[in-house]
Amino acid sequence: MMPTAPKIRLLTGFEATRAFIEARPLLDEYEATPALRASIERLFGEALTPDQVVERILREVRAQGDEAVRRYAALIEGAPLDELRVSEERIEQAWERTLPELRDALQTCADRIRAFHEKQPVTSWLDWDTTGSALGQMILPLERVGIYAPNGRAPYPSSLLMAAIPAQVAGVHEVVVATPPRDGELSDVILAAAHIAGVREIYPLGGAVAVGALAYGTASIPGVDKILGPGNLFVVLAKRRVYGVVGIDQLPGPTETLLLADESADPAWLAADMLAQAEHDPMATAMLITTSQHLAQVVRREVATQMPTLSRREVIAESLASRGAIAVVGSSDEALELANLFAPEHLCLLLRDPWQWVGKVRHAGGVFVGEYASEALGDYAVGPTHVMPTGRTARFSSPLQVWDFVKITSVFGPSAEQARDLTGAAVTVAEAEGLTAHAAAMRKRFQEGERR
Amino acid sequence: MMPTAPKIRLLTGFEATRAFIEARPLLDEYEATPALRASIERLFGEALTPDQVVERILREVRAQGDEAVRRYAALIEGAPLDELRVSEERIEQAWERTLPELRDALQTCADRIRAFHEKQPVTSWLDWDTTGSALGQMILPLERVGIYAPNGRAPYPSSLLMAAIPAQVAGVHEVVVATPPRDGELSDVILAAAHIAGVREIYPLGGAVAVGALAYGTASIPGVDKILGPGNLFVVLAKRRVYGVVGIDQLPGPTETLLLADESADPAWLAADMLAQAEHDPMATAMLITTSQHLAQVVRREVATQMPTLSRREVIAESLASRGAIAVVGSSDEALELANLFAPEHLCLLLRDPWQWVGKVRHAGGVFVGEYASEALGDYAVGPTHVMPTGRTARFSSPLQVWDFVKITSVFGPSAEQARDLTGAAVTVAEAEGLTAHAAAMRKRFQEGERR
Numbered sequence: 001m002m003p004t005a006p007k008i009r010l011l012t013g014f015e016a017t018r019a020f021i022e023a024r025p026l027l028d029e030y031e032a033t034p035a036l037r038a039s040i041e042r043l044f045g046e047a048l049t050p051d052q053v054v055e056r057i058l059r060e061v062r063a064q065g066d067e068a069v070r071r072y073a074a075l076i077e078g079a080p081l082d083e084l085r086v087s088e089e090r091i092e093q094a095w096e097r098t099l100p101e102l103r104d105a106l107q108t109c110a111d112r113i114r115a116f117h118e119k120q121p122v123t124s125w126l127d128w129d130t131t132g133s134a135l136g137q138m139i140l141p142l143e144r145v146g147i148y149a150p151n152g153r154a155p156y157p158s159s160l161l162m163a164a165i166p167a168q169v170a171g172v173h174e175v176v177v178a179t180p181p182r183d184g185e186l187s188d189v190i191l192a193a194a195h196i197a198g199v200r201e202i203y204p205l206g207g208a209v210a211v212g213a214l215a216y217g218t219a220s221i222p223g224v225d226k227i228l229g230p231g232n233l234f235v236v237l238a239k240r241r242v243y244g245v246v247g248i249d250q251l252p253g254p255t256e257t258l259l260l261a262d263e264s265a266d267p268a269w270l271a272a273d274m275l276a277q278a279e280h281d282p283m284a285t286a287m288l289i290t291t292s293q294h295l296a297q298v299v300r301r302e303v304a305t306q307m308p309t310l311s312r313r314e315v316i317a318e319s320l321a322s323r324g325a326i327a328v329v330g331s332s333d334e335a336l337e338l339a340n341l342f343a344p345e346h347l348c349l350l351l352r353d354p355w356q357w358v359g360k361v362r363h364a365g366g367v368f369v370g371e372y373a374s375e376a377l378g379d380y381a382v383g384p385t386h387v388m389p390t391g392r393t394a395r396f397s398s399p400l401q402v403w404d405f406v407k408i409t410s411v412f413g414p415s416a417e418q419a420r421d422l423t424g425a426a427v428t429v430a431e432a433e434g435l436t437a438h439a440a441a442m443r444k445r446f447q448e449g450e451r452r
Numbered sequence: 453m454m455p456t457a458p459k460i461r462l463l464t465g466f467e468a469t470r471a472f473i474e475a476r477p478l479l480d481e482y483e484a485t486p487a488l489r490a491s492i493e494r495l496f497g498e499a500l501t502p503d504q505v506v507e508r509i510l511r512e513v514r515a516q517g518d519e520a521v522r523r524y525a526a527l528i529e530g531a532p533l534d535e536l537r538v539s540e541e542r543i544e545q546a547w548e549r550t551l552p553e554l555r556d557a558l559q560t561c562a563d564r565i566r567a568f569h570e571k572q573p574v575t576s577w578l579d580w581d582t583t584g585s586a587l588g589q590m591i592l593p594l595e596r597v598g599i600y601a602p603n604g605r606a607p608y609p610s611s612l613l614m615a616a617i618p619a620q621v622a623g624v625h626e627v628v629v630a631t632p633p634r635d636g637e638l639s640d641v642i643l644a645a646a647h648i649a650g651v652r653e654i655y656p657l658g659g660a661v662a663v664g665a666l667a668y669g670t671a672s673i674p675g676v677d678k679i680l681g682p683g684n685l686f687v688v689l690a691k692r693r694v695y696g697v698v699g700i701d702q703l704p705g706p707t708e709t710l711l712l713a714d715e716s717a718d719p720a721w722l723a724a725d726m727l728a729q730a731e732h733d734p735m736a737t738a739m740l741i742t743t744s745q746h747l748a749q750v751v752r753r754e755v756a757t758q759m760p761t762l763s764r765r766e767v768i769a770e771s772l773a774s775r776g777a778i779a780v781v782g783s784s785d786e787a788l789e790l791a792n793l794f795a796p797e798h799l800c801l802l803l804r805d806p807w808q809w810v811g812k813v814r815h816a817g818g819v820f821v822g823e824y825a826s827e828a829l830g831d832y833a834v835g836p837t838h839v840m841p842t843g844r845t846a847r848f849s850s851p852l853q854v855w856d857f858v859k860i861t862s863v864f865g866p867s868a869e870q871a872r873d874l875t876g877a878a879v880t881v882a883e884a885e886g887l888t889a890h891a892a893a894m895r896k897r898f899q900e901g902e903r904r
Binding site: 415442444 | 556588589592819837843851875876881886896
């Protein structure tokens with residue numbers, strides 16, 4: 001096999017690196033590829049945008065329920081659905097077919113994910129004052145959530161574990177999964193992961209059909225309260241549209257890893273980490289920012305050396321060429337500043353004394369501290385979820401975790417004495433807002449002649 | 453003034469009450485009123501839907517920045533904008549014009565809101581194991597948030613406090629406010645509330661123009677990371693569309709109060725609470741579910757008696773007639789079951805021993821415990837925010853609170869020993885997913901001949 005030197009852009013200096021980072025598209029600026037547009041036109045008989053496809057599917061699933069679900073599933077998969085819900089037998093069969101080593105590996109990952117999320121502090125609280133007033137927040141688990149487990153480019157059983165287990169730790173009553181067939185077949189390994197996670201309610205649906213069925217419910221598929229998990233463009237567009245009817249977790253875009261390294265880092269490991277990131281998807285971003293010109297050169301050569309042996313080298317070459325970069329900057333402080341501008345899904349610190357830099361991170365889905373914290377290991381077995389914010393959304397959103405599966409109810413329990421004390425101020429503001437019935441309702445509690 | 457008996461529907465029995473609750477529209481089923489449609493056609497010269505108006509405004513604000521902001525603000529307000537940012541002088545002037553009693557009242561409310569949110573446990577954590585691995589979650593405040601302060605039917609300075617103060621407690625670096633003029637004038641009392649909250653960056657913008665400017669940023673208005681706070685239909689539609697570019701808190705719909713009462717409750721207080729709720733908006737829901745037929749009758753008479761003296765009696769009559777209800781059911785357990793089906797923004801327990809029922813609440817934005825916990829008092833001065841989930845979204849979302857203003861970064865810090873222990877399982881799953889470069893990146897750390 002001929003080693004083909006992958007194309008990867010080299011950037012020099014803070015300003016050039018900043019310009020590259022700032023030019024990255026936001027989530028809603030991705031365009032449908034020509035192949036996707038052609039496939040839509042073939043299936044729907046007209047040149048719809050992906051968002052128009054999603055709008056139509058959601059509208060019809062909402063109005064027509066199972067009938068529309070079956071029709072669109074057949075159209076998209078090219079074959080009619082056998083069953084709207086995966087049978088117990090099919091799940092058992094998948095489990096039986098799973099090799100013991102893989103079963104054990106999935107169980108190890110599941111145990112780690114559970115242990116991590118069980119440590120997350122998520123508790124109700126109530127605070128009394130001396131007048132007997134009690135105020136606080138009651139935390140309740142969601143009742144029924146739907147998790148999307150993609151099965152497109154590859155089956156991702158790990159994603160199912162990464163979402164279903166935090167849901168269970170939160171105490172969610174019913175966790176259901178939607179996962180599409182590929183070439184007419186569900187993924188055994190995704191079903192095996194569902195088995196390990198204790199999920200028995202699985203719908204063989206994908207894309208906007210799955211999101212619509214879970215959001216609105218049909219005769220056969222009871223609706224959920226929230227839809228979570230990664231997915232392709234159609235899943236993301238559909239989640240945005242059903243938000244408000246149900247909750248959603250986030251709008252995931254293409255995955256990103258930003259590696260920061262100084263000359264203490266091992267270039268072969270850095271190259272391996274870039275290749276791992278790049279194999280996800282042609283739209284994945286693998287980027288290294290380093291203070292060492294020498295390291296940059298060696299990493300680049302290592303990428304060329306390691307790549308030819310990898311099974312997904314074509315995807316890797318495409319993503320490195322279109323979105324990858326190796327940048328050399330003047331200091332680790334500059335590198336951190338650029339990382340905060342990037343707000344990457346994964347930020348890996350292969351710097352000397354890496355912990356000293358953690359406190360300077362302002363925006364990242366996850367920070368991977370030190371050379372043994374490979375992003376690949378974090379994708380499976382460290383414990384925190386791998387479902388993390390992308391596309392600069394780490395500025396305002398969080399990895400999937402227990403808070404995604406609970407909600408807060410505020411508890412207002414003022415005593416009569418506290419209510420009396422506060423009524424004057426509250427009435428004054430209510431009247432300034434013109435809400436005189438609010439003022440009257442508060443005053444009525446303390447009027448002469450009232451029974452207390 | 454002639455007391456007009458308000459129309460309010462009476463429901464008897466669990467099933468009739470359930471049918472009424474289930475027939476409530478979801479957030480995305482509200483239709484534009486004829487008046488709104490006429491006003492759109494007058495302003496835009498064509499019969500656009502509200503969502504089409506929002507799409508157009510957002511697109512142009514994104515592409516053209518300040519120019520589009522000025523153009524649409526002038527179109528909607530009917531007069532050109534004086535300035536794109538409210539001057540310090542204007543804020544000072546508003547403060548000077550605010551009566552001392554109102555200043556003090558706003559300060560009292562602000563102090564209560566701050567004290568409540570300071571008690572909310574929101575902390576980073578890091579957990580070490582015996583191998584030196586450290587895993588945890590780093591909680592960081594958002595850097596820059598935009599709060600929408602409505603000034604439509606009434607100015608709501610309280611809403612500004614209810615959102616800006618939790619932001620400050622969370623440690624948000626920059627809190628900015630958008631609030632539209634009404635009849636060409638900003639609200640003094642909203643500016644006074646901003647003054648108390650320490651907000652000095654205020655944009656005199658409303659609706660989709662405000663949301664677009666804050667989401668995308670313009671030459672004069674730096675973009676924010678998240679947009680929060682209640683607003684009208686255009687604000688809600690715009691927030692849904694910009695979600696992903698920025699974060700949003702929730703999609704608020706019309707406000708709702710559900711009162712549960714047994715014969716121990718004071719019917720005059722219940723009537724006052726229903727009237728207070730109904731005065732918000734013709735779309736507001738005020739509903740009472742009681743076990744006492746007698747109480748239901750007396751409350752209805754009390755509503756008729758108290759209403760004529762209230763300044764907003766026309767709004768009240770409209771909302772009670774269209775969306776209000778008094779229901780009589782067989783037991784307090786039935787009432788609670790219906791409340792959970794409703795998932796109301798405000799749930800008021802005017803039941804004997806009210807605390808015993810709190811643990812049975814499964815879905816509510818806030819629970820108001822006992823007769824002194826009037827919803828009106830909670831709107832201003834108790835401490836928890838009044839920005840709460842409506843339209844059944846309490847099934848999956850929470851009142852505004854400190855978690856809305858922070859985000860989590862997962863910290864992955866496995867030691868070499870832990871990484872070695874986990875690599876086998878992680879490699880097995882990676883290979884099952886076909887991600888061989890992931891497997892290679894993990895293995896590389898522990899290959900013979902590697903430097904460690």
